[in-house]
Amino acid sequence: MPELPEVEVLVRHLRPALLGQTIRGVSVHRERVLRPTKPRELSDRLIGAKFLRLERRAKFLVFTLRRRGESFQLLGHLGMTGRMFLVEAGTPLPKHAAVVLDLGAQWFVFQDTRYFGRFNLDASVLTKLGPEPLGSRFKVGEFREALRRSRQPIKVKLLDQSVIAGIGNIYASEALHLAGISPRLPACQLTAPQALRLYRGIRAVLGEAIRRGSTVPLDFAGKGKKDKLFYYGRAKNAKGSYEERLRVYDREGTPCLQCGEKIQRITQAARSTFFCETCQH
């Protein structure tokens, strides 16, 4: 489920449930998700540790833990299909449970079908990340300066986590449509007004997704398929009518909500991009 807004909403749900709890045991079902450690190193480190803080940085969950007076960080990343949730201790584990933390009355489950997600005790990857798009240190001037140095198509550049951290393939298309900018435009060719529109579009799209996600109940037990949340192009609202959540992503061939022309799908850097040829230049 994971781009910045989904991770943000997950963190907000997990934080109150997790803080203050102590890890009693660690079971690793899939070593692959551990970086750069072995299962033994993870359990040695985590057993007896208490959750002090939980923050989001880009698409990472940053857990701050404390054990014997010493604080350290554990990074969680959901990859493409990861989930994290709490269940009552003893609940049968779902398919593809990768790591389970025993908290006593509850278990904290990290499940990931494709195992692209990570539990990482080395937080150094965070230093390579660019600014948080919703944070006060994200400045339009620096954003434009970074774009000016690249000839890559703007859509591809938006996925570069060292330029802006947290945008993924879905919200890259969404932000460009809102800003009225072609995904094919080389990053260095954005004009100042375009860079400003994109800067604002990014913040608007991510902020909106967080607001919507915050009102949707998360599927903590990981049952069913209802936790796709924001990724449904349409979802029924309380009145039973369809509510549009995504403007262009995964809507190839359907009418643009702004002008009615058909949404196009193209491939850039081996990934799908969706856009409206009429509205985006």
Place this chain on the structure above:
DNA sequence: CACCATGTTCCTTG
């Protein structure tokens, strides 16, 4: 069987 999928990292090439 073919193709597609919300992400990151590593390797190569220029």
Place this chain on the structure above:
DNA sequence: CCAAGGAACATGGT
């Protein structure tokens, strides 16, 4: 050193 492109990772849905 850099920017950029592509494969790899692994499983499931259509």
